Amino acid sequence: MSSFKIARRNIRRNKRRTVITAASIFFAVFFAVIMRSMQLGTYTEMIKNVVSSYTGHIQIHKKGYWNDKIINNTFPENTELEKTIAKIPEVEKVVPRLESFALASFRQLTKGSIVIGISPEKENNMTKLADKVISGNYLSKTNKGVLVAEKLASFLKLGVGDTIVLMGQGYHAATAAGKYPVKGIIRLNAPDLNNKIVYINLSEAQDLYSAPNMLSSLSILLKNSDDIKSVKTAISDKINPENFEVMTWEEILPELKQAIESDNISGQFMLAILYMIVGFGVFGTIVMMTVERKKEFGIMTAVGMKKIKLAGILFYETLLLGILGILSGFAVSLPLILYFSKSPVPITGDVGNTFKSFGFEPVIAFSVNPHFMINQISVVVVIVLIAYIYPLSYILKINPVKALRN
Amino acid sequence: MNIIETKNLHKTYKESEIEVHAVRGVDLSFEQGEFTAIVGPSGSGKTTLLNMIGGLDKPTEGEIIIDGINISTLKGSKLIDFRLRKIGFVFQAYNLIPVLTAKENVEFIMNLQKRPKKERIKRAEDLLKAVGLGDRMNARPSKLSGGQQQRVAVARALASKPMFILADEPTANLDSESTRNLLEIMETLNKEENITFIFSTHDTRVVNKARRIITIDDGKVLSDEKK
Ligand SMILES: Nc1ncnc2c1ncn2[C@@H]1O[C@H](COP(=O)(O)OP(=O)(O)OP(=O)(O)O)[C@@H](O)[C@H]1O
Ligand SMILES: [Mg+2]
Numbered sequence: 001m002s003s004f005k006i007a008r009r010n011i012r013r014n015k016r017r018t019v020i021t022a023a024s025i026f027f028a029v030f031f032a033v034i035m036r037s038m039q040l041g042t043y044t045e046m047i048k049n050v051v052s053s054y055t056g057h058i059q060i061h062k063k064g065y066w067n068d069k070i071i072n073n074t075f076p077e078n079t080e081l082e083k084t085i086a087k088i089p090e091v092e093k094v095v096p097r098l099e100s101f102a103l104a105s106f107r108q109l110t111k112g113s114i115v116i117g118i119s120p121e122k123e124n125n126m127t128k129l130a131d132k133v134i135s136g137n138y139l140s141k142t143n144k145g146v147l148v149a150e151k152l153a154s155f156l157k158l159g160v161g162d163t164i165v166l167m168g169q170g171y172h173a174a175t176a177a178g179k180y181p182v183k184g185i186i187r188l189n190a191p192d193l194n195n196k197i198v199y200i201n202l203s204e205a206q207d208l209y210s211a212p213n214m215l216s217s218l219s220i221l222l223k224n225s226d227d228i229k230s231v232k233t234a235i236s237d238k239i240n241p242e243n244f245e246v247m248t249w250e251e252i253l254p255e256l257k258q259a260i261e262s263d264n265i266s267g268q269f270m271l272a273i274l275y276m277i278v279g280f281g282v283f284g285t286i287v288m289m290t291v292e293r294k295k296e297f298g299i300m301t302a303v304g305m306k307k308i309k310l311a312g313i314l315f316y317e318t319l320l321l322g323i324l325g326i327l328s329g330f331a332v333s334l335p336l337i338l339y340f341s342k343s344p345v346p347i348t349g350d351v352g353n354t355f356k357s358f359g360f361e362p363v364i365a366f367s368v369n370p371h372f373m374i375n376q377i378s379v380v381v382v383i384v385l386i387a388y389i390y391p392l393s394y395i396l397k398i399n400p401v402k403a404l405r406n
Numbered sequence: 407m408n409i410i411e412t413k414n415l416h417k418t419y420k421e422s423e424i425e426v427h428a429v430r431g432v433d434l435s436f437e438q439g440e441f442t443a444i445v446g447p448s449g450s451g452k453t454t455l456l457n458m459i460g461g462l463d464k465p466t467e468g469e470i471i472i473d474g475i476n477i478s479t480l481k482g483s484k485l486i487d488f489r490l491r492k493i494g495f496v497f498q499a500y501n502l503i504p505v506l507t508a509k510e511n512v513e514f515i516m517n518l519q520k521r522p523k524k525e526r527i528k529r530a531e532d533l534l535k536a537v538g539l540g541d542r543m544n545a546r547p548s549k550l551s552g553g554q555q556q557r558v559a560v561a562r563a564l565a566s567k568p569m570f571i572l573a574d575e576p577t578a579n580l581d582s583e584s585t586r587n588l589l590e591i592m593e594t595l596n597k598e599e600n601i602t603f604i605f606s607t608h609d610t611r612v613v614n615k616a617r618r619i620i621t622i623d624d625g626k627v628l629s630d631e632k633k
Pocket of ligand 1: 455
């Protein structure tokens, strides 16, 4: 009979031992999966928030725009380009924008603002901008008017129906100036944006800045943020690098990327502590179970079982228990994280408000990304293999005379 | 011909600073077909002697020759393999592997010898019937009485077709009924199949059945009588 079969039989027959050992591994997997899923899910949620409410996963600009965001650094609208990008299977939406500075005035008050020319329908598809209107109406394709961010509106003391004056520098040093009725007031989560954004129809913006048919960016939202790198390459292949720059959200928002990375490091540190605790749990259980079998091992070696064979049986036993623990750990944690990834847990109170003030939705989200689960499995397998060192050395040292003495 | 010879066998245990001379110069030889009891008071060195003969413990001095081989020259897995092929063991207590049924315990040793499955099963069944456990073959040790467990142990010891069987106080934990029963089985096997048994005991009823009685005290052979 093969060592594997013997191991399988031992696992099946000694239910108590199997349950205790597998349970220790189960807890290791369960806690690690839940914890990591929560961490990664929250990052994904943050990224999704930022990406879908503003930047997109990838942006295309005229080369040099990012370093010098002037109206001259724009590129002509090109429906062909937009279409080819939209055809990349991983791409969900392509949103054109024309963005520039302007002084916004109402009566005696003036404040610096950012004017973003949008295609109302496309913009709403990606950013759900219409949901952010707190008074008045969202823009439509034909109406001449603007949406003003809440804080900017209150600074200027204007409301829906008032007329805002926008003044700035247009394309090739033309003067940009225009009067627009305020169609709606919008509330943006990020305080920074809530202070200075004015949304306007794309064609109006192009008129205002004397930049007909020009765009400052195409924002691209992907179906899955894992595809950023491959899509970036695919896009780069389709455009002329002399004329365009392709940037990912990480390049656009390096602060967010850094914040996530540093949080991730502390998260991994916590995870390491968790692993140490559960690792000792697993190790302790395996030590106990080994010592408990002292006489059994003594008998086996006394009557003629080679230690190497016994070590092999114990290896398979440990492996099977590991697999059992891992499978049961996933069997319980996976439905949980699947459920919570569909319906994230809302955060209320002060913490929730802090989340909001940073422009994030106040929820604890969960990730179901297979990569991290594979990592968890590998770590647990390593823990189990390390724990196996104990029974291995125990077997190699065992002296049947001592093991059998009462 | 002698199957076992011990020459000037010594065993000294050293625990911290105190030395215990458990066996002090034992010269013995055993022949095929013997039914021998080793007797002596507690602490006289019976277990130590049997463990050394069985290759479980190493002498501090002297030689043990089994089937012409000096077993001190065997190391590690060679020695384990030697035990598997030549020696059957019955211990005082805790003889069986708890997760295995009676039949599997007997099969276990033939498994180690890599005998074909059919042969293993047949022999295990035959042996268990021979020790009177034909109806308890699929019971686990925890479901068997002490006497039944020792009979399974005897069946297991026989399964490997060893040259001889060493039994260290096989009846120490048994009631008189089970003791008589186990002894009858051992005697029958010895008479009918010429199986060699060497066992240690305190029990006079067991001693009386033996055909050779070796008395040891304080690690030395006091007397060696054949009936
Ligand atoms: N591993 C050991 N370490 C130290 N001393 C030991 C060890 N094993 C046995 N001894 C000592 O050696 C002596 C002989 O012990 P042994 O077990 O051989 O006696 P025994 O005749 O089998 O006794 P019993 O009838 O009680 O089983 C005793 O004094 C015992 O304490
Ligand atoms: Mg003894």
